[in-house]
Amino acid sequence: MSVVVRFAPSPTGLLHVGNIRLALVNWLFARKAGGRLLLRLDDTDDERSTPTFAAGIERDLGWLGLDWDLKARQSDRLALYAGAADRLKVAGRLYPCYESPEELGLKRKSLLARGLPPLYDRAALALPAADRARLEAEGRRPHWRFRLDHQPVGWTDLVRGPAHFDGADLSDPVLVREDGRTLYTLSSVVDDIAFGISHVIRGEDHVANTAVQSQLWQALDGPVPAFAHLPLLTDAAGHGLSKRLGSLSIASLRDDDGIEAMALLSLLARLGTADAVEPHLTLDELIGSFDLDRVSRATPRFDPEDLLRLNARLLHLTPFAAMAGRLAALGLDGADERFWLAVRPNLTRLSDAARWWQVSHGTVTPTLSDPALMARAAALLPPEPWDETTWGSWIDRVRSATGLKGKALFLPLRLALTGCDHGPELKNLLPLIGRRRAEARLNGLTA
Ligand code: GLU
DSSP states (O other), X not given: OOOEEEEOOOSSSOOBHHHHHHHHHHHHHHHHHTOEEEEEEOOOOTTTOOHHHHHHHHHHHHHHTOOOSEEXXXXXXXXXXXXXXXXHHHTTOEEEEOOOHHHHHXXXXXXXXXXXXXXXXXXXXXXXHHHHHHHHHTTOOOEEEEOOOXXXXXXXXXXXXXXXXXXXXXXXXXXXXXXXXXXXXHHHHHHHHHTTOOEEEEEGGGHHHHXXXXXXXXXXXXXXXXXXXXXXXXXXXXXBOOTTOOTTBHHHHHHTTOOOHHHHHHXXXXXXXXXXXXXXXXXXXXXXXXXXXXXXXXXXXXXXHHXXXXXXXXXXXXXXXXXXXXXXXXXXXXXXXHHHHHHGGGOSSGGGHHHHHHHHHSOOOXXXXXXXXXXXXXHTOOOSOOOTTHHHHHHHHHHHHHOOOHHHHHHHHHHHHHSSXXXXXXXXXXXXXXXXXXXXXXXXXOO
């Protein structure tokens, strides 16, 4: 069987880390199996879907390197859904209903008040033809429900294991609205059949939909795919994520927080599995170790602090070649491998490099805790050329001249040379700063 999966976001908001986890799992599943991934934009809700959000989805996926083999927009496929609804009507599986939202709300309330599940009572199925004709004559437009078979439904979920439902415990779902528009429950199945989707991998908020939809697949003569429902991510405090939650949106992690795409992907690929989270430099590395069987049913928490730590670990092992263009884009023209290797261990975000660029190639106002000591140290600076051994030989001379050692010596030197009490190893930084700047700074000059 050829593997075809889909990622089907609705362009009604910004993608967040939970959405991307599903995109990533689908992507890894497809790539590992040599299959295909469909990007499907579920944009039939035209009050809430916008082209801007649709473009944002493609931008986020593009940034992460999660490419797709096929793309479809549900708004281009409405005729197909209407055709499927007609076939279901002909087969007697769709029936017209005339209740208003208020009437339905009252029915629900009264069932709940009696401690009963709020199932639709199928009153419309029993509506005499004369009543229907009267309602139509009054100008009432029906919505259409799918008549479920009252029999067991089940599947072996690739994440949750055996799942059992009974059609009798489910409400007949509305598939077509009063205005004739078809709803997600139907359009999703029509598309999954049309695109030959082999595995539906989505959030566990869709488990009840799957129970209903598995009957739809049968009614539409489509092969029923395999299912995997992943638990939804929560934030660090255990609360659900929503598209309106700005801070965990992919756009804000990228643009405001300067997170590396591979840090985010490395974390999301492991979250909810028992496997250790490690920084991976390429998606290829993640494909190799991906296995849907490793995803557990437990609800994973997404902690931005974990992401930041992983981002730092990833930067610490990223080679210069992978960063040259990004450093130039940050405005650090001329940043070379020596600079990168010197500052890399001190970065949490790539943008932190700008600060060390300022120290090594820009201007710094030194902090002088002991001007006389610094002046003596300046006088002992060796002539250039300088390399990574310069610091050691210079420090030996300063140590024997002053009798100072350890922190008492290093901290004032660091403050003078960099204007800051922490940072990359001075052994690596000193040759980048160069003799002219070092001497001036030790003498208290901004240089
Ligand atoms: N548009 C639906 C959602 O975002 C798709 C669900 C599915 O994968 O079937 O929840």
